[in-house]
Amino acid sequence: MTTVAVTVGASATDNVVLDAAHTTCFIPSKLLPDCNKVVRGYDWSNGNNVPAILDSYISTGFQATNFGLAVDVINQMIQAREERVFNELDNTTVQACTIFLGYTSNMISSGLRETIRFLVQHNLVDCLVTTAGGVEEDFIKCLGQSLVGDFELNGKYLRQNGINRIGNLLVPNDNYCKFEDWVNPILDEMLEEQNKNGIVE
Numbered sequence: 001m002t003t004v005a006v007t008v009g010a011s012a013t014d015n016v017v018l019d020a021a022h023t024t025c026f027i028p029s030k031l032l033p034d035c036n037k038v039v040r041g042y043d044w045s046n047g048n049n050v051p052a053i054l055d056s057y058i059s060t061g062f063q064a065t066n067f068g069l070a071v072d073v074i075n076q077m078i079q080a081r082e083e084r085v086f087n088e089l090d091n092t093t094v095q096a097c098t099i100f101l102g103y104t105s106n107m108i109s110s111g112l113r114e115t116i117r118f119l120v121q122h123n124l125v126d127c128l129v130t131t132a133g134g135v136e137e138d139f140i141k142c143l144g145q146s147l148v149g150d151f152e153l154n155g156k157y158l159r160q161n162g163i164n165r166i167g168n169l170l171v172p173n174d175n176y177c178k179f180e181d182w183v184n185p186i187l188d189e190m191l192e193e194q195n196k197n198g199i200v201e
Helices: 013-026 050-057 061-082 106-110 112-121 132-143 155-161 173-196
Strands: 084-087 094-095 100-103 129-131 163-166 169-172
Touching: 061 100, 094 132, 106 112, 106 132, 106 169, 129 132, 132 169, 132 173, 155 163, 163 173, 169 173
Parallel strands: 100 129
Antiparallel strands: 084 094, 163 169
């Protein structure tokens, strides 16, 4: 069925424009085969059911959907990790999935360090991949505390007060000094041992 918009007293050209606008605005809706999930959030009257809350993210929309997709992938990884497959090299069975966790130094500087520690402590990952900074920041966290600041803090003001910025995280210069005081003697001892054994010429 075609609908034509006609305005009394308008010119033929105006009616053509109006008809085109009407046709464009009132295109009949069609279902998209790949986009048929209904938007629905978690019903909090059901209490704090954590698994159900996580399941609801995928149908919540916006970034919650991406979070929900990530939850699905992680669950698939965990399930695959529990399965066993035959290893032809030594005729044994091994876990079907090896989980690698990669992270950068700023993630260790943040509160995500505790999450990564939990994953390792409970054998939820098999291998860590990080930068030298990721290792360094982990040691520094053992020696001193970082603070929550603000993205808008003045850089000159921070520098004058011996504070380093990582986004909205603040790291006192003293923390880096403590790290150097701890690691430099170890490096000096390693160099001395290498020189003594002729490893370094």
